[in-house]
Amino acid sequence: MFGRHSDLPLTGDATSRFLPWLVALMVFMASMAVAGAFVISGIIDRWDHDVSGTLTVQVLPAGGDHAEAATDERVRLAVEVMRKVPGVLMVKAFDKKRTLALLEPWLGGTDVVQDLPLPRLIDVTVDSSIRLDLAEISERLSHAVPGASLDDHRVWLSRLINLSRTMQWLAVVVVLLIGAVTSATVVYGTRTGMAVHHGIIEVLHLIGAHDDYIARQFADRAFALGIAGGLMGLGMAIPALTAIGWAARRLEGGFLPSLSLSILGYVSIGLLPLLAAGLSMLTARLTVHGTLSRMP
Amino acid sequence: MRHRPRGENIIRFDSVGLRYGLGPEVLQDVTFALPSGSFHFLTGPSGAGKSSLLRLMYLGLRPTRGRVVLFDRDIATTKRYELPALRRRIGVVFQDFRLLDHLTALDNVALPLRVRGVRESEIQKHVPELLSWVGLADHLGAKPSTLSGGQKQRVAIARAVIGRPDLLLADEPTGNVDDTIAMRLMYLFEELNKLGTTIVVATHNELLVRRFAHLPRVHIEHGMVTKLREQTEPE
Numbered sequence: 001m002f003g004r005h006s007d008l009p010l011t012g013d014a015t016s017r018f019l020p021w022l023v024a025l026m027v028f029m030a031s032m033a034v035a036g037a038f039v040i041s042g043i044i045d046r047w048d049h050d051v052s053g054t055l056t057v058q059v060l061p062a063g064g065d066h067a068e069a070a071t072d073e074r075v076r077l078a079v080e081v082m083r084k085v086p087g088v089l090m091v092k093a094f095d096k097k098r099t100l101a102l103l104e105p106w107l108g109g110t111d112v113v114q115d116l117p118l119p120r121l122i123d124v125t126v127d128s129s130i131r132l133d134l135a136e137i138s139e140r141l142s143h144a145v146p147g148a149s150l151d152d153h154r155v156w157l158s159r160l161i162n163l164s165r166t167m168q169w170l171a172v173v174v175v176l177l178i179g180a181v182t183s184a185t186v187v188y189g190t191r192t193g194m195a196v197h198h199g200i201i202e203v204l205h206l207i208g209a210h211d212d213y214i215a216r217q218f219a220d221r222a223f224a225l226g227i228a229g230g231l232m233g234l235g236m237a238i239p240a241l242t243a244i245g246w247a248a249r250r251l252e253g254g255f256l257p258s259l260s261l262s263i264l265g266y267v268s269i270g271l272l273p274l275l276a277a278g279l280s281m282l283t284a285r286l287t288v289h290g291t292l293s294r295m296p
Numbered sequence: 297m298r299h300r301p302r303g304e305n306i307i308r309f310d311s312v313g314l315r316y317g318l319g320p321e322v323l324q325d326v327t328f329a330l331p332s333g334s335f336h337f338l339t340g341p342s343g344a345g346k347s348s349l350l351r352l353m354y355l356g357l358r359p360t361r362g363r364v365v366l367f368d369r370d371i372a373t374t375k376r377y378e379l380p381a382l383r384r385r386i387g388v389v390f391q392d393f394r395l396l397d398h399l400t401a402l403d404n405v406a407l408p409l410r411v412r413g414v415r416e417s418e419i420q421k422h423v424p425e426l427l428s429w430v431g432l433a434d435h436l437g438a439k440p441s442t443l444s445g446g447q448k449q450r451v452a453i454a455r456a457v458i459g460r461p462d463l464l465l466a467d468e469p470t471g472n473v474d475d476t477i478a479m480r481l482m483y484l485f486e487e488l489n490k491l492g493t494t495i496v497v498a499t500h501n502e503l504l505v506r507r508f509a510h511l512p513r514v515h516i517e518h519g520m521v522t523k524l525r526e527q528t529e530p531e
């Protein structure tokens with residue numbers, strides 16, 4: 001790629017001065033977005049693990065004359081609704097006796113408790129490889145069965161996961177936008193370079209150079225500038241990410257899961273300069289081909 | 297060098313017209329053919345359209361009407377990616393030389409070989425050879441800006457012939473040099489012609505045309521080819 005022969009004096013062009021800085025900035029920002037996406041992905045995995053496996057449905061006791069029978073009916077309905085949810089493996093309702101047994105350590109085994117209107121619990125085993133939209137299930141459940149609800153904490157976590165996924169997509173969109181801006185700049189820089197060196201390009205064309213002979217020289221230059229800028233951007237991003245990671249570790253513990261970046265995350269960020277350079281190269285090449293195709 | 301039977305046409309124009317943008321036609325109904333191995337002058341007053349006619353011949357322009365047949369290929373129906381191969385069979389000495397200012401004389405002359413992908417070892421062998429043949433052995437590393445008009449012209453001519461073209465088009469190649477050098481350049485072209493290269497030299501230097509009176513002449517005036525002096529044997 002480097003040291004290949006070039007007839008065009010591209011090293012002195014204005015593009016050579018501004019493109020590396022732009023690419024550096026773009027790679028820096030893309031690094032932040034990619035790091036964010038990977039950290040979020042780690043958090044989601046952790047939370048996903050927490051919410052998968054088993055769920056608990058709580059059914060409030062019904063009031064009125066036939067409270068006991070009405071509550072049984074609610075439990076039966078709730079079990080039916082949960083069985084229809086894809087990914088649910090087993091649904092098991094605790095009858096009143098089981099519930100009482102569970103509560104005994106707190107309430108004691110007196111007869112008074114027998115007459116208390118206690119909430120009933122339903123144990124649900126789910127396939128942990130399937131991601132359930134708990135918020136949606138909870139909604140359906142409380143809609144179908146009065147007084148029935150899914151375990152609160154998990155529903156909330158599920159909503160958080162949905163939000164995190166949205167943020168992940170946002171990071172992807174940010175990276176794509178950064179790529180588009182870089183491409184647009186390379187197109188502009190290449191067109192300017194072609195206008196500046198129009199006379200030389202025409203001579204090369206007239207002595208029988210194929211379009212790609214000329215395009216390759218612009219592409220090589222764009223690659224070199226892209227790599228230089230990309231490495232500069234990486235050089236700024238790595239200390240920044242290390243500092244953020246260090247600060248986060250000090251805050252850690254309790255609710256926030258680890259904010260450290262996985263190996264895959266570091267590898268992806270390490271590839272960004274190469275990706276930026278490749279994009280610059282390809283864009284320059286296509287731009288030159290597009291412009292030359294209008295020559296006789 | 298490709299060997300073509302003498303007499304077969306290397307280039308043919310049929311009712312060719314050319315206009316720049318929306319301007320008037322600078323060439324009208326130009327019809328002629330150049331036999332392979334011939335040597336022609338292209339004459340006419342300044343602004344008559346000599347450079348424009350050459351530009352059509354080296355595929356620097358497309359005609360606005362009419363037909364150009366080059367090396368038995370109709371240019372209008374030739375695919376764009378096939379044109380470089382045709383251009384490589386043509387050597388051009390531009391009226392303003394068009395040397396690349398940032399390259400040395402050696403690199404300028406090497407250009408046609410580089411675009412063909414010729415190995416660097418070949419280039420380092422053949423290019424200095426040709427440059428010393430045109431008397432520039434001491435200026436291989438010189439940039440065009442440090443060369444005199446006549447020296448630049450010789451670099452331009454070396455660049456035009458390094459690829460051993462079948463057709464050599466020279467636009468006022470004697471414009472910037474004194475008579476002695478002009479004569480030497482003409483003898484150089486005659487040498488190349490004897491080796492089989494078809495040559496067209498555009499000039500409005502009447503003295504030169506009279507000195508080489510045996511050469512046929514395509515005359516152009518007001519955008520029309522008006523006279524075609526037939527080839528005679530050199531006396």
Ligand SMILES: Nc1ncnc2c1ncn2[C@@H]1O[C@H](COP(=O)(O)OP(=O)(O)OP(=O)(O)O)[C@@H](O)[C@H]1O
Binds near residue numbers: 316340344345
């Ligand atoms: N690029 C161009 N755009 C517009 N008009 C042009 C262009 N090049 C040439 N012309 C016009 O075409 C006509 C022929 O020009 P051309 O350069 O072919 O003449 P010429 O015979 O080579 O003249 P000279 O002997 O001075 O070199 C002129 O009227 C000129 O003004």
Ligand SMILES: [Mg+2]
Binds near residue numbers: 346347391
């Ligand atoms: Mg001219």
